[in-house]
Amino acid sequence: MTKTLLEMKKITKRFPGVKALDNVNIQVKEGSIHALIGENGAGKSTLMKVLSGVYPYGTYEGDILYDEEVCTFKNINESEAKGIVIIHQELALIPELSIAENIFLGNEQASKGIVNWNETIKKTVGLLEKVGLKIDPLTKVKDIGVGQQQLVEISKALSKNVDLLILDEPTASLNETDSKNLLQLLREFQKQGMTSILISHKLKELLSIADEFTILRDGQTVAKLDPKKETVDQNVIIKNMVGRELTNLYPERHPQIGEINFEIKDWSAFHPLDGDRPLLTNINLNVHKGEIVGLAGLMGAGRTELAMSVFGRSYGRGITGKVIKDGKEINVSTVDKAIENGLAYVSEDRKEFGLILMDSVRKNLSIANLKSIAKRNVLNLHKEVKLAESLKEKMNVKTPSIEQITGNLSGGNQQKVVLGKWINTNPDVLILDEPTRGIDVGAKFEIYKLINDLAESGKSIIVISSELPELLGISDRIYTLNEGKITGELPAAEADQEKLMTLMTKSGGSN
Structure with missing residues (x-):
């Protein structure tokens, strides 16, 4: 019988005015990949912060048993000394430092106060090899992509001799390829005996990799599921998460599309730090009143750059082209002017730019x-x-x-x-950049309903999303981008993931 590595018993955690955790129980088997699931606010991250010592012993009720020993972690250093390492949803890397410096920050390879850089580089190379990242360890973190940064975080965890790895929404900011690579890496770690707890709202990913599931709702444990003993599918998980069945992941929509309300014409922009490097080239698109238009593209295709350059010229330099609303060219040269002319932009990074x-x-x-x-x-x-x-x-x-x-x-x-x-x-045009990133299926459904209501009130909506099923589920029409150019346009009713992916990888432009 497989040994239980971790058991958290009757964990209760209170904040002023709210009970975040109420007698939560979880058991994690050694060498397993355990999925921890729940709506936003269900208590998942809070539970893991209790486990890792972020919320120290004495600030919660209940017991933590790790490797059959009662643990009373007073800080994160004590939990890491036991081999428990957590990687939070917001990556804790310092952009201006190198990969090697980030990995060993606080754990410097030093003797008598002097850092041994040869040892640091050597160990970094070894750790990067374990996660399949072939890159110069002296590269600054700001110069690598989000997927690579996630691998650097995992390398940092591995440098601490981790036995139990906790990953909080590790694929939320990753494209499909990087997500698959990360899940494959977890499988490799599992073969080597490592135990993982995976928090994610991407249910298909969890179903493809998890050995067991614990589901929280409103701060309580509502289900423990074992695919070896019972049927565990998306419907079962959603019903337990939200307390009801979601017969359709996307709300029913009855579009009433009017005349063209918003146009971007011949829009071009260059990189803010390299004036010779084009970001966007001759972009042309339009949105009707009451229409939801999707914008699809792989990471780096130029979707966010387009949105930000149009909204107050917030990104890019050497920007040319026209923005037209209700048949007249409007001034969007500053954020204030964009807002005055009826535009609104919801950033993909709500914590950095939205709130x-x-x-x-x-x-x-x-x-x-x-x-x-x-x-x-x-x-x-x-x-x-x-x-x-x-x-x-x-x-x-x-x-x-x-x-x-x-x-x-x-x-x-x-x-x-x-x-x-x-x-x-009271905008006429809303640009929504990854509006459901990192939120659960129940909250997503509510956001989709809000988007539908806005469209039905006559607003023109542009939705940028990395999740193709989402764009197909909520859009009336979809544009595709690649290398800063529009590569295609399809009515959502005629589109599917294969067609969109073909257009998203197409070179050149269609306009």
Whole structure:
């Protein structure tokens, strides 16, 4: 019988005004890949922070048994000394430092206070080989892609002699190829005897790799599933996660598409640091009133660069071309002018560009349109509270209060706050960049409904997504990009993943 490596018993964790974990139990077998699943706010990350000592012993109730020993970790160093290493959803790498420096930061290969760089480089090369990353260890982290950064984080974990590796949404920011490579790496680690706990909202990935599943809902353990003993599929998992069946992952849509409302014509841009390197070349696209247009492309195709260059010329240099709304060219040369002309952009990185995490929900909801709650440049707090309460209800933001710190909300609710912030500007055109990244199926469904409602009210919507099923499920029409050029355009009803992928890898342009 396989040994239980980890057991967490009756774990309860409270924050002011909320019980995040309520008598949670989980058992993880040695050498297994264990999936920890739940909606945003279900308590997954909190449970792992209890395990790793981020929330130290004494701040929670219950017991942690690791390798048959009761553990009372007071900090993350104590859990790492036991071989428990967590890789958080937000990568903890320093962009300006090299790969080698990042891997051994805090664990320097030094003698008498002097770093042995030869040893550092040698060990880094060995660790990078283990994760299949062939790259100069002196390369700065800022100069490598997100998928490679994820592998650097895993290399850093391996440098600490890890026995139990916890990965929180490791593929959320990765393309399909990088995601497959990462899952294959976990299988290789498993063959070597390593145990993993995998937190992810990508259910197909979990079903392809996990040996067992623990599902949390509202801070409680609601199911423990073993595919060897029972049928475990997407429907079973979703029903346990959300407490109900989702018969369709995408809400029913009845589009009422009007005339062309928004156009980008002959749009070109160059890299902000290299004026000779083209980012975008002669982009032409349009969106009708009430239409949801998808933008598909592989990582680096230019989707986000297009969105940011159009929205206030926030990215790129040497930008040329026209933006037309309601048949007239509009000025989008600054973010303020873009907003004044009815544009809104929801960034793919809500934590970096979408929200002020240390501020309240109230302030985040009102910040993009302070004019609406001010008189003679003086904010009316009563109006702000009324506005925030109204948007909280409209967006179904789950929070004890509009005064809650936004950074304490789950990912799905943070995303609703970002959308609410921009809806408050009453835009005619919304550009949504990865609007459901890192959020669960229940929250995704709510976001899709909000997008549908906005389209039905006559808004023009552009959705950028790395998930092709998502674009196919919510779009009316889809453009594809590759190497900064439009390579195709298809009605969603005539598209499938194979057709889109063919266009996404096509060179040249169609316009």
